[in-house]
Amino acid sequence: MTAKVGRVDHPVVAVRDLQQTRAQYQKLGFVVPPSGKHQEWGTENLCIMFPHDYLEIRGIGDPGKFLAGVDTFLEKGEGLYSVAFNAGNADESYQAGLAAGLGIEPPRDLNRKLVLEDKTLDLYFRTVMLDHSLYPGLTHANLCEHLTFDTLRQPGWTDHPNGVVGFGRLVGVVSDFDQAETAYVKLLGADNVRRGADRILLNFGEGADIELISPSEAERRGDAQERLGDAYLASATLLVKDIGRSEALFAANGIRYRKVDDRSLAVDPADACGAHLYFQADGRGAGGA
Template sequence: MSNLSPRTPRPVDHLVLPTADLEIARVRLEQLGFTVAPVGVHPFGTENVCVFFGDNSFLEFLAIGQRETCEAEAIKGNVFVARDQAYRFRNGQEGFSALVMGSENAKADHQSFAEAGISAGNILDFSRPFILPDGKEDRAGFRLAFAADLRAPDIFFFTCERINTPKVDRSALQLHANGAAVLREVVLSEVNPTDFQYPLQEVINQRDLNAHSFGMDMAAANANITVLTPSGLKAFTGIESSTMERGLRLQAFVLGVRDLAAVESLLISNNIPIEKRGSRLIVHKAPGQGAAIAFEAL
């Protein structure tokens, strides 16, 4: 009977974008007009820089800090690190590897994923220092529950429960020169999108979907999750995708901005190539930016 009960869609919490070098990522992001948070260090060998938005979503640019620690943690069953290593092995050091949903109960999510046959391994509990630009520090705690599909080795999912939210003011980190305010859409690709309808419905906690000639989309609590065919991906984003290679892949994300003309001026002044598609400005991936970014007016 539980399968017939209404569901409350999860929000997108953040996106994981592997990168080779955090400093290269920081420079690229600042050229794009983002405010970048200080480096965060994980206890299992990875490190990141993040870009935060006003809707409480964020981008996580992830690098290898201590390779030996990462390898040891992967052997011990740390799914986050093991999946990151597998992604880098198959795709290189730059990319877009994980879609992360917000959660208030990661243990329950883990149970649901196991029952649905999509659990990717053990829950991960960890905490790390959180430092603001003014030097203030707190500890942020997290509990992660993982999901994956063996048919799609180049993507994984997890829900993130924030065990301890740092009592710090993030407003300065949410103000960006490009005016980016919210995450509007996450774009994936697959030759036959509805083949992945079921696992995505479980991850997003959303039964309703809109199927169309270019693919399908589902509404998370704060953003659309769109899976496009290769022709749909080309039409909407200008990204070329193989018509033969199967499996979900994360390709791009869409950000809502306050003034699109101002974004265009900023990007041109910083010599960032842009492509106009409909009402969006698209910046294709580059070193330090593992996914295409589309900007659209709020």
């Protein structure tokens, strides 16, 4: 891969009120740890952990600091706003990106402080921002190197009542398939980009893959979001151990959903803080890897 881009590390949902969102995602059947604050940025977040990836829910804590575009996105509403790819080594990814002629920024150090009942966790990352032209259909994207991977996953945090074990697929909308194919070949390498007649599939070798579709296909699926234009991150699929168990929990908690087929459910975005989320039976083994 031309910028040493790893697997999908975590999608991000942008919201206005983290505490209300925490309560709502608990109703969806997730174990939701307390919120943490980015010390160098003006953002706060909730991180719902899975064995190999996670879902970040991000809000604004200090509007006077760097917000990575969250404020601009929230002007149009809440929902899926970003994807972070894993970087095994942020410096190596940056240097490889430079050598390949990519628009890429030097790594930034980032610390998230998370206060628990019995201790305070200091979580450390290094993040590399990518030029917007490199990730059509994802709204926003960056590379993330974890320096405290194990600390990020405390006992019990990955044992979700809804049975989720990880991400299976993210879907982005693009209007220009030629431009999107060129951009992702540049970022990921040709072997990881597969162009079809009506879609582009991005493969990372493990974890979630990414499907890029047209605005009309997003409309057909019920995932079109006109407020975001003609290129955006549209939906995410979460893999579960037992779809029947997930459906029973949604029904018990008053979550609105529709049955897509015998293996998958689509939650009403109004019950997921604007995010279009699918829950699907995991046919690939624990963690979806």
